Amino acid sequence: MLARMTSEPEQQIGVGTPDAFQRLWTPHRMAYIQGENKPTGPGAGDGCPFCSIPEKSDEDGLIIVRGASVYAVLNLYPYTGGHLMVVPFRHIADYTELTAEETIELADYTKAAMTALRTASGAHGFNIGMNQGTVAGAGIAAHLHQHVVPRWGGDTNFMPVIGRTKVLPQLLADTRQLLADAWPKAQA
Secondary structure, eight states: OOOOOOSSOGGGSSSSOOOSOOOOOOTTHHHHHTTTTOOSSSSTTTTOHHHHGGGSOHHHHTEEEEOSSEEEEEOSSOSSTTOEEEEESSOOOOGGGSOHHHHHHHHHHHHHHHHHHHHHHOOOEEEEEOOOSGGGTOSSTTSOOEEEEEEOTTOSSHHHHTSOOOOOOSOHHHHHHHHHHHSOTTTO
C-alpha cells in the first residue's frame, strides 16, 4: 500500500490502526520504480543511460574508471553501498555479441572492481552477474552490463529482509571517489 508522505504523526497516514514501526522514507527510489532513466526502445539513440553516461564527466556520470571498450560505473539505484557495474561502451544486448577483446576487458574490470571494493570497503564477498533479457530481470535489457555487488557478513539483516529498506551509509559521489582511488593502477 502506498501512503502519502507527511510529517504528521503516523496515525495520519493511510488507513487502519497505527503500529509501532518507525518509517525510513526513501523517496529517491520512486524515480526507479516509475521508470526514470529507462530507455524508450532498444536502440542506442532511444535514451539508453549506458550510452549517455560516458558523455558525462566521471563525477557527474559516477564513472569510476574508463577502459578501451568498457567502463565501471556506480549503480544509481544500488542494492548495497559500492554496487557497481562494468559496461561495454558499445550498445549491445547479449553477452554473445561481445568481441574477444571486450570479453577480456569486461572480465579484467570485474576482477579490478573486486580488488577496489575490498581495498575501499573491506567487502567480504560479492554477487556478480548479469541479467540477459527483460524476462531474466534486466532493468535495461538493451545494453549489456555486469553487476558487481559487494557483500559483508551480516549485511542481510532486518532492514532489507523485513523492513524492505536499504541503508546506504555514504553518498554515491563519495563512494565513486573512494573506488576510483582504490582502483588497481594497472587497470586505470
